[in-house]
Amino acid sequence: MNGEIDKTDQIIELIREANRIAIMPSKVAGIDSFAAGIGMYHILKEEDKGVNVIYPGKPPEEYGLVEGVDIISDPGQRELLVSVDYSGTDASKVNYSTDNDILHFSIGPVGRDFDLSKVRAEIRGLDYDLIITIGAQLPDDLGRAFQDVGGYGKSDVLNIDNTDRNQRFGNINVVNSATDSLSLLVLNLSVKWGLRVTTPAAESLLKGISKRKGI
Secondary structure, three states: OOOOOOOHHHHHHHHHHOOEEEEEEOHHHHHHHHHHHHHHHHHHHOOOOEEEEEOOOOOOHHHOOOOOOOEEOOOOOOEEEEEEOOOOOOOOEEEEEEEOOEEEEEEEOOOOOOOHHHEEEEEEOOOOOEEEEEOOOOHHHHOOHHHHOOOOOOOEEEEEEOOOOOOOOOOEEEEOOOOOOHHHHHHHHHHHOOOOOOHHHHHHHHHHHHHHOOO
16 A cells, blocks of 8 residues: 555455454544544454454543443553462362452362462463554554553554554554545455454444544
8 A cells, every 4th residue: 555565465364363353543543543443343353353442541522332342441450360270189178368458368178298389370461463553653652552462572563554654663554645534444454354344343434434524
């Protein structure tokens, strides 16, 4: 697009192989970007992908009610998982209590020589195979959220934008300044990539297109 090498086949393969996808509309690009992101969410859900929209703060008021969309405002939040392998013991009871924000739990009975290496703790977060940014000229437009979801080398990044000021920060960059609406660009690209534009997706994209044109 606009002189860039067409990477349609590569993008189709990237989407096909991704199980977890984060869609990141830029707040800087306003409602058009948000509507495009919601539209893309519905399109990828139709492909049975695990999808989240990453959008810090409140959605644009002019968009209206957002229903049936998994929006995460703080992707920096993580979950602590503690696992205990008590196989080979007589343990049959689990008890827990909290005291001054400290969680205590016990499993028993176990022998005095129980192997403590079987007790493990890990931090789990939002791990994505693919990040799709929409309307961001550079990563800073997305704030810390871009780093929190693995945007700096941990995940593939598909960067979609409609301005030549875009810094091409993605693994794949689709930048078309000839299309004045991000929602229209996402619509055209989805058809080109062989993705099904569902009714909820079309409604959101139409909302972005109309708002962009001031209708």
